[in-house]
Amino acid sequence: MQKRKIYLLLFVAVLGLTKVEAQTQDTLQLDVEQAEGLLLKNNLSILAERLSIDMADAEVIQAKVWPNPTLEVDEVNLWTADYQKKTGEQQPSLFGSDSFGRYRQISAQIEQVIETAGKRKKRVELAKVSAEMAQSYLEDFLLSLKTEFRKTIYSFQFHESYSTMLNRQLVSLENIVKAYQKQYDQGNVNKAELIRLQASLLSIKDELIEERKALNELNKELVVMLNLPANTRLSFGTTFNPDNEYQLPFNYTLEYLQEEALKHRPDVTISKLDIQRSQKELSYEKAMAVPDLAVSLGYDRGGNILQDFIGFGFSIDLPFFDRNKGNIKKAEFAVEQQNYVNENKLLEVREEVRKNFQNYLEAAHFFDDINTEYLEGLDKTMEAYTEYFKLQSINIITYMDFLESYIDTKQTILENQQEYLDDLEELKHSTGLEINTPQ
Structure with a gap:
């Protein structure tokens, strides 16, 4: 039992030293x-x-x-009616098939704006x-x-220095108050002087608390x-x-x-x-x-007098109203x-x-x-x-x-x-x- 107490005390001491070291x-x-x-x-x-x-x-x-250039795909017919086959113009087939694409129409255009x-x-x-x-x-x-x-x-330095000075005076005044308390207990000093010292001590303590709050x-x-x-x-x-x-x-x-x-x-x-x-x-x-210029390259299948038509174009705003x-x-x-x-x-x-x-x-x-x-x-x-x-x-x-x-x-x-x-x-x-x- 005595050894356990000793070990416990040593453990507490080591723990306390660890905490002090961590705080330091x-x-x-x-x-x-x-x-x-x-x-x-x-x-x-x-x-x-x-x-x-x-x-x-x-x-x-x-x-x-x-x-960015703009790509536009248009005039794509996903299916073809019998009437369209009778009245429409037949096109060459696509992708090597004998029939696929003969009545498919499509146009595509890519446009680039030039500032x-x-x-x-x-x-x-x-x-x-x-x-x-x-x-x-x-x-x-x-x-x-x-x-x-x-x-x-x-x-921070001001409050730190001022706190140090106050603490130094606090310690000094505490020693004086303790000595005066003993003298008062022996009837050698009057109570008014002791109260005056204690009041000053409390005042310094209060000011020191405020300084430490400011430091925090x-x-x-x-x-x-x-x-x-x-x-x-x-x-x-x-x-x-x-x-x-x-x-x-x-x-x-x-x-x-x-x-x-x-x-x-x-x-x-x-x-x-x-x-x-x-x-x-x-x-x-x-x-x-100044209006920007847009140039375009277009392809048309089945919508033009020319088969597989490729054409160039441009567009530009006309600044008649908004300049x-x-x-x-x-x-x-x-x-x-x-x-x-x-x-x-x-x-x-x-x-x-x-x-x-x-x-x-x-x-x-x-x-x-x-x-x-x-x-x-x-x-x-x-x-x-x-x-x-x-x-x-x-x-x-x-x-x-x-x-x-x-x-x-x-x-x-x-x-x-x-x-x-x-x-x-x-x-x-x-x-x-x-x-x-x-x-």
């Missing part, structure tokens, strides 16, 4: 660059969007295809523009997704974006370094950034391609005003409309770059007087205040005031770090340039 393995530590590599490789939305390019290429292939005015070529050009637009749509989608992804990581939500979003196994826990290193000079990693002017945005942004390219497409649609509609004027006019208005839309897009892009450039610089000014030394000094001062309070060198009011101020300050700094990085990502998005994140 499920926590994936990544930096932003590694995470972005996984995003581009695994994200299902990207994989789906890339198929749009293949679909557009397939449309180009389809646009190159000639119209005029370069319609097929213009249709191919239209499809090629659509294929270029599909590529630009993918680039625009990737640019937006990468921006959203990075900002989600920065938000962000973890879910990132796992879906990265297409990772369910229950994967993520963790990211610190992106923000306060020792950097918070300005653009280059000396480009606003005007240069605006011009680069007009060259690199996929949505600007799409706007220009919209103009090209509308122009090619106009050209195609003008070509549609496609309405569609041509509509296409002309579409070209004019797209020119206005493009002008508006260019103005919108310039203003967006200006706004994001100024927002980025404003966010950087917050850190003019903040560096690693300041942050380390802030943490050390908090630790010193905690020790002073434990030694009763300062009173509870002084300690609690500084604790609240410390938490507020750390939160403000972390929020501004996130805002700074978010503004940098918005600037990247608005210019279409890959600006290196300060390290």
